[in-house]
Amino acid sequence: MTGQNRGLVLVVEDEPAIAELVRTYLVREGFTVMTESSGEAALAAARRHRPVAVVLDIMLPDMEGTEVCRRLRSEEDWTPVLFLTARDEEVDRLLGLELGADDYITKPFSPRELVARVRVVLRRASGTVAESVRCVGPLKVDVPRRRASVGDERIELTATEFDLLAHLMTRPGRVCTRSDLLAAVWGHRSDAGARTVDVHIAQLRAKLGPAAGTIRTTRGVGYSAEE
Template sequence: PAHALPGLAGTAICRRLRAAGDWTPVIFLTARDDEVDRVVGLELGADDYVTKPFSPRELLARLRAVLRRTSGVSAEQPRTLGAVTLDPARRTVTAAGTPVQLTSTEFDLLAHLMARPGRVFTREELLAGVWGYAAHAGTRTVDVHVAQVRAKLGPDSVIRTHRGVGYAADA
């Protein structure tokens, strides 16, 4: 339609942002007001979903609410979960204060999980977000890398398996 985004649909853009671990605030502004469309947008990781017509006052209030929820969260700030601290800017990890040597991919995997503590990622989401692979590429590599990160973190590992679903970083 003439009113749609050029090139990619908003859902595809949101999916790519979230798969890449980018937690930039996302608000859908759309004429699509079916419940299914709203649920899909929110499940893809949108922070809000506003349907047309809307008033400028309502949009401003929703923008302020999303910014309140997301302000102060920087991708470059160190994150601590349990005994594990990950510093994205320096690309360092410590477990109980002891430096842990991770490969670049292992670091990216742990950073991706720790960016959203408690959020369960499927193997396919991790493949897309960490490796940039399509879901059909095979998920065994995710399991192998998770095992390697767990071994290196030892008893302080924050990666949990959610059987039949995927992995999450939990304290």
């Protein structure tokens, strides 16, 4: 076990055996862990304790995990969220990402893989991209502070959305293929595909409003940030 305290992770899972398994492995990696078994309890815990990440089961007794995530995001709580789901259909995965989740893992899962995923979303959230402030047209990204803005208006993005935007903005005019973006933003995730990139690009454009045109599509190739 590492002696470093990596922060509090909120684990929301109504199956005690799974919750304990996840807790055990996260504690071994130096995290403090709080567990809850319902959506309402999870929301109260997130508001009170401000965890560094939330591991969130989709199927909860009082509400779905997607609703918990939706409510957090509606309150402008951008804590990284990793979904646990027994559903294996792409539509459910993409739904979770569209709600602002940062990652997902399907059951049954390897506890070591889950811990690795948690560390990845935390690394993305803390900012590991080269430090810089970049502007393309009215769009600006402050990489060290992990802020994006259009003109004077700040745009709230998930950790994954920000990393995707920052990768494009730090390479203005260069077309990044979907494979490039998957490798840079999602790492060596074997279950993330081109459709995941497309969904996140659509989310970015929706949030960027009048600056949406800054993100250009090169059909059959990928995306770029251009004035």
